[in-house]
Amino acid sequence: MQQIKAYFQSKLQLTDEYWELFSSKLEQKKFPKKSLLIKAGETEKYLSFINKGMVRLYIPGEIEDLTFGFAFENNFVSAYDSFLTQMPCTYCIESLVETVVWQISYDDLQSIYQNSKEANFMGRLAGESLFLEKARREISFLKDTAEQRYLHLFTQQPQLIKHIPLKYIASYIGITPQALSRIRKRIS
Structure with a gap:
């Protein structure tokens, strides 16, 4: 849990009270190599921080899968469009090696957002991180x-x-x- 705390402390001043509230909602989950964190058709219920390991994001194909992203240690991962809309996603997230994440559920995060200015800022940081990675990839494909x-x-x-x-x-x-x-x- 120290990695996620260090990530946020590098971006903002965390009060002990807020960290206690936020960290009490985090769950650690381990995924063996080649396990699905989420599969196409499911609704994303978690925002995850990769403590150890790496994952790939892909669209399953009849002949070949289409890999469109990777996420590594000390980064957030989620089927974020599905997480935000609470609608089913069209892609999968798979662990490439044994992967350990800290997860917070959609409902817990919404509850924390209502009670804390720090939580709103942390949520914005996580969302911005995921957006910036997507933007970098799109720009890279163009140039x-x-x-x-x-x-x-x-x-x-x-x-x-x-x-x-x-x-x-x-x-x-x-x-x-x-x-x-x-x-x-x-x-x-």
Whole structure:
């Protein structure tokens, strides 16, 4: 729980009273490798902070899944559109390795929002974090080459290349696994 507390303390002054209220609503959950945090058609009930591990976000396909995001330690993850609207999501979130998250439920978060200015600020920080990641990805698709997207992914998380299957990386950067192999040969 120290990681999530440190994350918020780096952004704002937390009072002990507020931290006690917020942390009392957090639940730790462990997901074995290749487990679904949420599947398509379900409604997201949790906002999660990754304490350990990594996940991928993908749209299930009949032939191939379409990976459109990764989330790593010390970051929030959620089917956030579903979380906000409380409507079913159209994609899945899957653990790539054993993953440990701290979760707060939608109902608990709404209750805390009503009682605390700090909670509203923390909720805004979590939402902004998820939005900024989405915006970075969209901009990257518009201005960067597949090679630049590949290099950027591992400049941010260099130790993770051995944990993410190449087919997921290829899908994430918008190319085939064969095209990714050519990029990897060219830059090695």
